[in-house]
Every structure is written in C-alpha cells, then in structure tokens.
Amino acid sequence: MSYFDLTFYVFAIGAVVSAGMMVFSRNLIYCAVGLLFALASIAGIYVLLGADFLAATQLLVYVGGILALLLFGIMLSVKFTGVELRTGTLQMLPGLIIVAGLFLLLLRMIYRAEWAVQTPGDMLPTTTTIGKRIMTDLLIPFEIASILLLIALIGAAYMARRERS
Amino acid sequence: MEFSHFLQINLASLPYFIPELMLVATLLALIIIDLVMKKPSSSGWLAVVALAGVLITLITVVNQYNLDSRSLFNGMLVLDHFSLFFKVLFLLAASLAILFSMASIELAGRPVGEYFTLLIALVLGMFLMAASTNLIMIYISIELVSISSFVLAAYIKRATRSSEAGLKYAIYGAFSSGLMLYGFSLLYGLTGTLDLYQLANLLSDAVAQNPLVVFLAVLFILAGFGYKIAAVPFHFWAPDVYEGAPTPMTAFFSVGPKAAGFALLIRFFVSGMSQPSLVESTVWQAIGNVNWPQLLAVISAATMTLGNLIALVQNNVKRLLAYSSIAHAGYALMGTVVLTQEGYFATLFYLVAYYLMNMGAFLVVIVFQDLIGSEKIDDYRGLGYRAPLPAVAMGLFLFSLTGLPPTVGFIGKFYLFAALIKAGEQYYWLAVVGVLNSVVSLYYYVKIMKYMFLDRPSEEKATALPVAFGMNIMLIVLMVPILLFGLYWAPLQEFTRNSIQFFTGVF
Numbered sequence: 001m002s003y004f005d006l007t008f009y010v011f012a013i014g015a016v017v018s019a020g021m022m023v024f025s026r027n028l029i030y031c032a033v034g035l036l037f038a039l040a041s042i043a044g045i046y047v048l049l050g051a052d053f054l055a056a057t058q059l060l061v062y063v064g065g066i067l068a069l070l071l072f073g074i075m076l077s078v079k080f081t082g083v084e085l086r087t088g089t090l091q092m093l094p095g096l097i098i099v100a101g102l103f104l105l106l107l108r109m110i111y112r113a114e115w116a117v118q119t120p121g122d123m124l125p126t127t128t129t130i131g132k133r134i135m136t137d138l139l140i141p142f143e144i145a146s147i148l149l150l151i152a153l154i155g156a157a158y159m160a161r162r163e164r165s
Numbered sequence: 166m167e168f169s170h171f172l173q174i175n176l177a178s179l180p181y182f183i184p185e186l187m188l189v190a191t192l193l194a195l196i197i198i199d200l201v202m203k204k205p206s207s208s209g210w211l212a213v214v215a216l217a218g219v220l221i222t223l224i225t226v227v228n229q230y231n232l233d234s235r236s237l238f239n240g241m242l243v244l245d246h247f248s249l250f251f252k253v254l255f256l257l258a259a260s261l262a263i264l265f266s267m268a269s270i271e272l273a274g275r276p277v278g279e280y281f282t283l284l285i286a287l288v289l290g291m292f293l294m295a296a297s298t299n300l301i302m303i304y305i306s307i308e309l310v311s312i313s314s315f316v317l318a319a320y321i322k323r324a325t326r327s328s329e330a331g332l333k334y335a336i337y338g339a340f341s342s343g344l345m346l347y348g349f350s351l352l353y354g355l356t357g358t359l360d361l362y363q364l365a366n367l368l369s370d371a372v373a374q375n376p377l378v379v380f381l382a383v384l385f386i387l388a389g390f391g392y393k394i395a396a397v398p399f400h401f402w403a404p405d406v407y408e409g410a411p412t413p414m415t416a417f418f419s420v421g422p423k424a425a426g427f428a429l430l431i432r433f434f435v436s437g438m439s440q441p442s443l444v445e446s447t448v449w450q451a452i453g454n455v456n457w458p459q460l461l462a463v464i465s466a467a468t469m470t471l472g473n474l475i476a477l478v479q480n481n482v483k484r485l486l487a488y489s490s491i492a493h494a495g496y497a498l499m500g501t502v503v504l505t506q507e508g509y510f511a512t513l514f515y516l517v518a519y520y521l522m523n524m525g526a527f528l529v530v531i532v533f534q535d536l537i538g539s540e541k542i543d544d545y546r547g548l549g550y551r552a553p554l555p556a557v558a559m560g561l562f563l564f565s566l567t568g569l570p571p572t573v574g575f576i577g578k579f580y581l582f583a584a585l586i587k588a589g590e591q592y593y594w595l596a597v598v599g600v601l602n603s604v605v606s607l608y609y610y611v612k613i614m615k616y617m618f619l620d621r622p623s624e625e626k627a628t629a630l631p632v633a634f635g636m637n638i639m640l641i642v643l644m645v646p647i648l649l650f651g652l653y654w655a656p657l658q659e660f661t662r663n664s665i666q667f668f669t670g671v672f
Contacts, residue, residue, distance in 0.1 A: 105381065109351075113378040116357035136171030137239035141301045144293060147189065148309045151286045154196070155316035158279040159331075163322050 345389025547622025
C-alpha cells in the first residue's frame with residue numbers, strides 16, 4: 001500500500017465515521033462536530049485528487065463559514081443545547097432491507113462499470129483553468145448561479161424578517 | 166481552444182437570449198421599485214410591472230419563432246421550437262398567476278415585492294430548464310426554480326400550514342436534488358461529459374455498456390425530474406405544499422414547474438438517452454442498453470393510479486386537486502414512453518389543456534375561498550345556487566379534467582391514448598390503465614359537483630354570494646378556450662405539432 005492509498009483510506013474512513021456520528025448522535029453539538037469532520041475529510045480527498053481550489057473552498061466555505069454559523073445558531077438558541085432530540089425510527093425492517101439492497105446494488109455497480117478513468121498528471125494549480133472556464137464555456141451557469149444566490153438571499157431575508165401586524 | 170473563440174460564441178449568443186434578459190431586467194426593476202416606493206401603495210405597481218415584464222417577454226419569445234434552431238453559449242442552452250413552446254406556456258401561466266394574486270384577498274395587505282421578484286426568478290428558471298442541454302445547466306436551472314418555489318410556498322408566514330408547505334418542499338427538494346446529482350455523477354463518470362449530445366454519442370457507441378450503471382443513473386435522475394412533475398414515488402411533497410401554499414401559487418406550481426419538469430424530462434431523454442431511428446424519422450430509439458421507456462411506463466401507471474385512488478378520499482378541495490394533479494402527471498407521462506413524435510405531441514397538447522383546466526379549477530377555489538373562507542368540500546354545499554357562474558365554471562373545468570367531450574381535456578386524452586395505441590401492442594396495457602383511471606377520477610370530480618348543485622344550502626347560508634367582477638371575467642376567459650379548443654382544436658394542434666422540433670446537436 002502506497003502512501004497515497006494510506007492517506008486516502010484515512011480520509012475516507014474519517015469521512016464515513018464522522019458522517020455516522022452526525023446521523024446517529026442525539027446531541028446537536030455532536031452532530032455539528034461530526035459534520036465538521038466529515039466535511040474536512042472530504043476536503044482531504046479533494047486534495048488527494050488534485051482539486052486544490054475545491055478543497056480550499058470546501059474548507060473556507062463549509063468548514064469555516066457555514067459550520068461556524070451552524071454552531072453559533074445552536075449555541076445561541078438556548079433551547080437546543082443539552083436537550084435530547086426526540087428522534088424515532090419508523091419502519092425499521094423495510095428500511096433496512098431497502099438500504100442494504102441499494103448498498104449492494106451500488107457496490108456491484110461501482111465494481112462492474114467501465115468508468116472513464118483519467119490518470120492524474122502532475123499536480124498543478126487548478127485555479128487558472130477554473131477561472132478561464134468560468135469566463136468562457138461555463139459563463140452562463142456562472143451568471144445564473146449569481147441570480148440564484150441573489151434570489152436565495154432575498155428569500156432568506158424575507159423569511160427571517162418579522163412580519164408587521 | 167482559443168479564449169477569444171469562446172468569448173465570441175458567448176457574445177454572438179446574446180441576441181438570442183433577449184427574453185431571459187428581459188426577465189432579469191424585470192426582476193431587478195421589481196427589487197428597485199420595492200426599495201424606493203412607499204410600502205402600502207406600491208403593491209399595485211409591483212404587480213403591474215411584473216405583468217408588463219411578463220407580457221414584453223412574451224412578445225420577445227414570439228419574435229424568436231422565425232429563428233432557426235441553434236445552440237447557445239457553447240452548448241449550454243439551445244433555442245428551438247420545443248423550448249419556445251414551453252416558454253410561451255410558462256409566460257401564460259405566470260401572467261395568470263399574477264392576475265390571480267392581485268385578485269385574491271389571500272395576499273392583500275402583505276408586502277408583495279419579494280413575492281413578484283421570486284415569481285419572475287421562477288419563470289427565468291423554468292425558461293432555462295426548457296432550454297438546457299448540459300447537466301450543469303440543468304441542475305442550476307432546477308435549483309433556481311426550486312429555491313424560489315420554497316419561499317413562495319411559505320409566503321404567508323403567520324399561517325402554520327404555509328410554513329409547513331415551504332419546509333416540506335425544501336426538504337424533499339434537497340433530497341431529490343441530491344439523488345439527481347448522484348445520477349449525473351454516474352453518467353459523468355461513465356462518459357466524462359456533461360453535454361447531452363455527447364452523452365448520447367458516447368452511450369450509443371459503447372454497445373457493451375454495463376446496463377446496471379445506466380439504469381441506476383436514469384433512476385436517480387428520474388428522482389429529480391419526478392420531483393418536479395410530482396410523479397410517484399417522488400410525489401409526497403405535493404399534497405401538503407399545494408394545500409399550504411397561497412392558492413394563486415398552488416395554481417401556478419401545479420402547472421408551471423410541472424410543465425418545466427416535463428420539458429426537461431423529454432429533452433433529457435430525447436437528446437441524451439436516445440437517437441433518431443434509422444427506419445422512420447418520427448421515431449426515436451432508446452440507447453444505453455437500458456429499457457428506460459418501460460421504466461417511464463411503470464412510473465406513469467403508478468402515478469395516475471395512486472393519485473386517483475388517494476384523491477377519492479379527500480375532503481379538502483385543494484388537497485383533492487393536488488392528488489388529481491399527480492394523476493394528470495401520470496397521464497401526460499403516457500405520451501413520453503412511446504418515443505414517437507406522436508407521443509411527444511400528445512404530451513405537449515395535454516399540458517396546454519391541463520394548463521387551462523387546472524388554472525381554472527384553482528381560480529374557482531380562490532373565488533370560493535375569498536367568499537366563504539373555506540376550501541372544504543362540505544362547505545361547497547349549495548354553492549351552485551349561491552354563486553352560479555363560478556360553480557358552473559368549476560363544473561366545466563372538472564368535466565375537462567375528467568376528459569369528457571366537448572372539452573379540450575377530452576381531445577388531450579384522446580391524443581394520448583391514440584399515440585399509445587399507434588405505437589403497437591407493447592403499451593396497450595398502459596392505455597387500459599389510463600382509461601380505467603379516467604373512470605375512477607370521474608367519481609371524485611362529480612362528487613364536488615354533487616355538493617355544489619344537488620345539495621341545497623342550509624337556511625342561514627342561502628344568500629347569494631357577491632362574486633367580484635374581475636373574477637367573473639377571468640373565469641369566462643378561461644372557460645372559452647376550454648370549450649373552443651374542445652370543438653375546434655386544429656389551430657392548437659398545428660401549433661403544438663410544430664413545436665416538436667428539437668435541436669439535434671452540432672456533430
């Protein structure tokens with residue numbers, strides 16, 4: 001096993017375990033911390049795949065920005081800290097069967113398929129390519145994404161505003 | 166390729182992008198007017214500006230009809246008659262939704278700046294959905310539609326059920342988007358391309374393609390599309406969202422985003438998952454070693470059956486119409502399984518018919534909601550005597566939804582069944598399911614009419630209801646085309662038939 005593989009498995013196992021912690025924990029703070037590690041591990045995998053910009057964005061935006069906000073949100077709303085979440089599991093058996101079936105199916109698919117594999121070359125910074133493509137063939141998705149964000153902002157501001165009665 | 170080459174293509178595409186730019190301009194104008202003008206007096210102006218923007222966009226869209234099909238912005242979008250057809254439909258639906266919103270008292274006294282801004286953004290998203298030929302563009306346009314709809318569904322903040330509608334819409338939307346993205350990633354991993362035309366090329370080349378991957382990819386992607394058209398089993402959000410959202414928005418959701426979902430579904434399967442048949446020019450063949458038409462047929466049958474059966478036991482008219490709209494998505498899907506020009510024509514024709522009759526039915530719900538403050542079937546008792554015109558209109562819309570002559574609903578269903586029968590024995594069973602479902606649907610549609618016309622109103626409620634003049638006009642405006650196209654549908658048929666022109670790629 002090369003160092004590359006070893007690093008990959010460390011991050012992969014880290015992502016799965018912390019994702020599990022996020023889903024199964026009953027304490028919101030633990031959930032948030034689980035999410036933090038899951039996102040950070042994924043960022044590690046991005047680095048291994050040579051996607052440096054994506055990894056940095058993942059860390060800055062998700063781990064640094066959104067998650068910090070999420071934690072603040074939980075801690076500021078006093079009601080939530082320390083309160084046991086009331087979660088229940090419905091339809092345990094059918095759910096398990098479907099999930100296990102889907103898992104096996106996906107596993108089979110991943111091993112059987114002939115993926116269009118690309119061997120990574122030298123690890124070069126990707127920012128130039130990303131910048132160029134956003135300004136050329138991906139221009140329209142980029143511009144529409146800005147409208148999408150504007151709309152999301154307007155919608156969020158509306159939802160958060162107190163309604164005058 | 167050269168940097169400047171891409172830029173030139175982008176610049177050259179701009180003149181063909183005028184309708185979308187008009188929508189963006191309207192959107193920005195709405196935001197500015199909302200900021201500048203004083204609050205209570207501005208709401209009428211906002212509606213007028215939104216309506217004017219939609220109508221000007223309609224003119225620019227109609228102007229594009231004399232242009233040739235072409236690819237825009239380096240293969241991100243296309244301009245063809247198929248997308249123009251849907252753009253016209255979206256704009257007509259949006260203008261009615263704006264009129265409904267102005268006429269209804271549900272939104273009176275609320276700030277409407279954000280409301281119309283979000284509505285215009287939603288229309289922009291639907292425009293892009295109908296024209297996207299790239300998986301990234303498809304995803305972004307779906308998200309633009311979804312995010313605006315979440316907020317619009319939850320627009321009445323004090324009402325718990327409206328907030329519930331928004332939250333459920335958002336959660337289901339996020340979930341199905343996630344599944345769809347996974348499907349996209351599988352296709353990308355298999356072919357290394359996001360462009361639909363290249364995807365079709367690569368999938369048809371690899372004869373020994375592992376069918377399991379393509380099948381799962383299609384299944385996951387259908388989760389995203391099925392969510393937009395509210396097809397079983399991705400329909401769970403629909404009843405709650407339709408019931409909780411402001412009724413003008415419910416009317417719009419049941420027509421606009423659903424039609425956009427159909428546009429996307431048809432384009433994805435025609436351009437990305439099939440190739441023109443070598444034998445006949447009006448028929449396509451499925452590629453990728455997967456019998457996805459059969460999958461669509463099963464979804465179609467399940468959608469109409471489940472929608473109709475659950476609609477039978479509803480006692481809230483908005484909920485009932487929600488389940489009925491699920492069932493209608495199933496009917497419209499019938500046209501997409503046969504992969505013929507005839508089938509797609511039938512689906513498009515049915516969507517127009519569905520737009521007229523469903524908008525009409527929801528308009529009557531709005532009228533009654535404003536007058537009696539309820540949408541329970543029980544409270545509809547005797548409304549035929551108290552408000553004759555809306556009740557008669559409702560009767561016509563429901564007849565059309567059932568598919569009885571002489572309404573446009575009948576013609577639409579007729580074309581759907583005809584397309585299935587023409588395509589051969591393989592899908593006779595689906596036609597039979599469709600006919601049986603129409604019979605089932607008759608029961609609950611007639612139930613509403615029984616309450617309105619056969620039951621007398623109770624003594625203390627026997628007064629006539631004052632229906633607003635504007636509402637009466639809108640009801641008549643919607644009733645006329647339903648009857649007209651039910652008797653003389655040749656112009657609509659010709660218009661729709663001309664719309665089955667897909668841009669075929671640049672290879």
